[in-house]
Amino acid sequence: MSKQINVALIGNPNTGKTSVFNALTGLNQKVGNYPGITVEKKEGVCKLPRGVKAHILDLPGTYSLNASSLDENVVIELLLNKNDKNFPDVAVVVSDVEHLKRNLLLFTQIKDLEIPAILVINMSDRMAYKGISLDVAYLEKMLKTKIALVSTRKKQGVEELKELIANYRELSMEPCLNASEIDPEYFDGLRKAFPGQLLYKLWLVITQDVNFGKTDRNEIDPVADFKTKSKSELKRLQQKETIRRYQFINDTLKVGQTIDLNAAKDLSIKLDRILTHKVWGYVVFAILLLLMFQAIFSWSEPFMNVIDDAFASLSDVVSGLLPEGKLNDLISQGIVPGIGGVVIFVPQIAMLFLFIAILEETGYMSRVVFLMDKTMRRFGLSGKSVVPLISGNACAIPAIMATRNIENWKERLITILVTPLSVCSARLPVYTILISLIVPETKIFGLINSQALALLGMYVLGIVLAIGAAIILNKIIKMKGKSYFVVEMPTYKLPLLKNVAYTVLEKTKAFVINAGKIILAVSIILWFLATHGGKTFSNAETIIDERATALNLSEHERDTELASFQLENSYIGMMGKAIEPVIKPLGYDWKIGIAIITSFAAREVFVGTLATIYSVENAEDEGTIRSRMASATFAGTGEKVFTVATGVSLLLFYAIALQCAATVAIVRKETNSWKWPLIQLIGLGVMAYLFALIGFSIFK
Amino acid sequence: MQTTLAQIKRGERAVITDVSSAHIPLKLLEMGCLPGNFVELVQAAPFSDPMYLNINGTYLAIRKETAIHIIIDIVP
Numbered sequence: 001m002s003k004q005i006n007v008a009l010i011g012n013p014n015t016g017k018t019s020v021f022n023a024l025t026g027l028n029q030k031v032g033n034y035p036g037i038t039v040e041k042k043e044g045v046c047k048l049p050r051g052v053k054a055h056i057l058d059l060p061g062t063y064s065l066n067a068s069s070l071d072e073n074v075v076i077e078l079l080l081n082k083n084d085k086n087f088p089d090v091a092v093v094v095s096d097v098e099h100l101k102r103n104l105l106l107f108t109q110i111k112d113l114e115i116p117a118i119l120v121i122n123m124s125d126r127m128a129y130k131g132i133s134l135d136v137a138y139l140e141k142m143l144k145t146k147i148a149l150v151s152t153r154k155k156q157g158v159e160e161l162k163e164l165i166a167n168y169r170e171l172s173m174e175p176c177l178n179a180s181e182i183d184p185e186y187f188d189g190l191r192k193a194f195p196g197q198l199l200y201k202l203w204l205v206i207t208q209d210v211n212f213g214k215t216d217r218n219e220i221d222p223v224a225d226f227k228t229k230s231k232s233e234l235k236r237l238q239q240k241e242t243i244r245r246y247q248f249i250n251d252t253l254k255v256g257q258t259i260d261l262n263a264a265k266d267l268s269i270k271l272d273r274i275l276t277h278k279v280w281g282y283v284v285f286a287i288l289l290l291l292m293f294q295a296i297f298s299w300s301e302p303f304m305n306v307i308d309d310a311f312a313s314l315s316d317v318v319s320g321l322l323p324e325g326k327l328n329d330l331i332s333q334g335i336v337p338g339i340g341g342v343v344i345f346v347p348q349i350a351m352l353f354l355f356i357a358i359l360e361e362t363g364y365m366s367r368v369v370f371l372m373d374k375t376m377r378r379f380g381l382s383g384k385s386v387v388p389l390i391s392g393n394a395c396a397i398p399a400i401m402a403t404r405n406i407e408n409w410k411e412r413l414i415t416i417l418v419t420p421l422s423v424c425s426a427r428l429p430v431y432t433i434l435i436s437l438i439v440p441e442t443k444i445f446g447l448i449n450s451q452a453l454a455l456l457g458m459y460v461l462g463i464v465l466a467i468g469a470a471i472i473l474n475k476i477i478k479m480k481g482k483s484y485f486v487v488e489m490p491t492y493k494l495p496l497l498k499n500v501a502y503t504v505l506e507k508t509k510a511f512v513i514n515a516g517k518i519i520l521a522v523s524i525i526l527w528f529l530a531t532h533g534g535k536t537f538s539n540a541e542t543i544i545d546e547r548a549t550a551l552n553l554s555e556h557e558r559d560t561e562l563a564s565f566q567l568e569n570s571y572i573g574m575m576g577k578a579i580e581p582v583i584k585p586l587g588y589d590w591k592i593g594i595a596i597i598t599s600f601a602a603r604e605v606f607v608g609t610l611a612t613i614y615s616v617e618n619a620e621d622e623g624t625i626r627s628r629m630a631s632a633t634f635a636g637t638g639e640k641v642f643t644v645a646t647g648v649s650l651l652l653f654y655a656i657a658l659q660c661a662a663t664v665a666i667v668r669k670e671t672n673s674w675k676w677p678l679i680q681l682i683g684l685g686v687m688a689y690l691f692a693l694i695g696f697s698i699f700k
Numbered sequence: 701m702q703t704t705l706a707q708i709k710r711g712e713r714a715v716i717t718d719v720s721s722a723h724i725p726l727k728l729l730e731m732g733c734l735p736g737n738f739v740e741l742v743q744a745a746p747f748s749d750p751m752y753l754n755i756n757g758t759y760l761a762i763r764k765e766t767a768i769h770i771i772i773d774i775v776p
Contacts, residue, residue: 373750489760
């Protein structure tokens with residue numbers, strides 16, 4: 001087998017780089033993470049002409065090789081490291097025909113690294129519409145490259161691009177301009193100090209330290225002294241470099257590109273007269289949000305019912321197939337309903353991701369950032385916090401990763417800290433079951449379902465809590481940071497179905513797999529802990545038999561008594577009992593205590609845990625989890641456990657507490673310390689306890 | 701007329717004459733906010749902050765606090 005060609009797709013954000021990636025790889029792609037960091041890594045395989053294969057890596061979007069974020073840094077780290085197994089044989093630089101001038105900046109930088117580069121001019125179908133014409137031959141000559149005019153929308157130019165990739169050895173590796181002339185003396189010194197090193201690479205390593213401070217410079221050692229420059233001098237030099245590059249690009253495009261402004265149509269600007277208007281902009285945004293929640297709750301309902309029924313019958317089938325006993329209970333009453341409890345939310349999550357993907361793809365999300373910035377800043381947040389806070393309604397993990405483009409560290413930190421208060425989908429199973437227990441199902445005004453209204457109330461509560469927490473954090477956290485806010489307003493585009501579908505599929509799949517794994521593991525551990533115990537547990541049968549004889553219990557009564565006695569004295573029972581004094585004031589018994597302990601791994605485990613606990617205790621009860629919870633009583637008093645007060649208290653607790661190991665891990669990664677995730681975990685924990693306590697006292 | 705970008709009004713066209721590199725992120729420069737390039741206001745949010753601009757054909761939004769560090773010359 002011949003060696004695969006390593007191809008890196010590089011480009012500015014909003015150039016349709018992902019569309020080109022999808023067009024090249026089709027379904028042969030996988031999404032993962034770069035080792036050690038949570039930057040998404042997309043790679044795929046593309047079949048080229050004459051049986052050659054290419055490994056395609058879709059690098060994060062960046063405006064230049066001067067990284068200012070973790071995502072952008074990935075690009076530089078790769079391009080500076082020839083030993084990386086993904087180091088590209090050829091770089092495919094994706095540009096957008098409408099923003100060629102800006103896109104070429106990055107292209108000239110990549111050329112300076114002497115990596116063979118192909119220039120893709122994407123969205124070429126919009127050329128006529130924008131009155132643009134290009135002299136491709138001239139541009140190829142000036143930029144010392146080969147150009148592919150591509151339109152992924154019209155499926156044009158992709159084959160030509162594949163041909164160019166296959167023949168990458170014919171590409172020139174010469175830089176297209178001499179950037180070192182901005183300060184010949186300095187660069188001469190640099191060349192003498194590090195002989196044998198590529199000058200532009202040295203320059204990037206030096207400036208990278210200024211901007212980002214993460215580039216590994218071990219491989220480069222100076223052989224002679226050279227005069228270093230101060231940070232501000234370097235920054236000025238970078239500015240000069242940028243100006244120099246633009247000079248070259250302007251000169252090149254003056255000949256190579258003609259724009260007939262009379263022929264150009266600008267629908268985006270016209271749309272923005274309304275969509276970013278001081279009044280209408282907000283009205284449209286509010287309507288879109290309402291539509292989104294409508295979609296999540298109403299349109300996904302039929303799908304959810306189908307899934308619910310499917311898992312209920314699966315439980316029955318499994319239960320019928322396996323021999324009766326504890327293992328049967330574990331699988332049919334614990335694992336299957338536990339997994340079902342997550343899968344049932346797939347339609348809602350998919351719907352939410354669908355909306356977010358469409359808003360991002362069309363370019364509307366940037367307008368939301370623009371509209372909301374001033375308001376959000378009052379709470380110590382940024383306009384860019386809106387995206388994480390909305391995505392947080394699906395899952396806090398991608399939401400926290402989405403805070404990366406917030407330039408101001410304080411604003412970003414506050415966004416990270418309050419995002420887990422958004423009602424993530426893992427809370428839905430908990431909310432749904434608790435609301436169904438404490439809110440009677442009626443129609444308000446004969447129209448609105450009371451339980452749906454209660455759920456909506458929980459969403460409003462999430463927003464109010466997030467804003468409240470942000471205001472407080474903004475007062476407490478003292479941090480002086482540079483406050484940059486730059487957001488590109490891309491032209492509106494019709495979303496590409498393929499891109500949207502991939503995003504929804506990928507994110508939903510990741511959610512189900514991650515949550516599924518945790519639930520499976522927790523169910524098994526829980527089952528083990530519930531069926532094993534200390535001395536009292538092993539002697540349970542003797543103790544209960546004595547008691548049964550003394551009280552003259554029937555066999556059925558004896559079995560029930562035995563089961564609850566065993567649960568109480570099992571390891572998990574002991575753990576629940578141990579924390580009972582702490583949670584008693586909130587109205588919880590030790591069984592709920594167990595559910596709270598286990599749901600520190602993930603909230604959605606709450607339902608599965610109660611399912612497992614009640615099935616271990618009472619295997620004969622064939623009812624649903626809900627009916628078992630409804631009939632649960634406190635040991636001794638016989639009072640109902642799930643009263644309105646307990647329900648409210650639990651709802652508040654789950655609305656606030658950070659019960660998600662994955663979120664803690666991601667905050668640790670994104671803030672690069674244990675300080676913030678711990679503050680967040682403890683802060684939200686204390687807040688949850690207090691709110692639950694107050695809630696319980698009011699409704700008691 | 702020499703002024704800062706924060707003062708620009710809709711319908712006015714201006715040329716950037718100077719940017720204070722100490723206060724302007726490199727990213728903004730890379731997006732085309734450089735001396736010699738034209739700029740116009742597309743839309744202002746309430747209280748004119750942030751500002752939605754067209755700089756050299758790139759559409760972007762920046763806050764007023766950044767715009768005051770960009771000097772422009774309004775073309776009559």
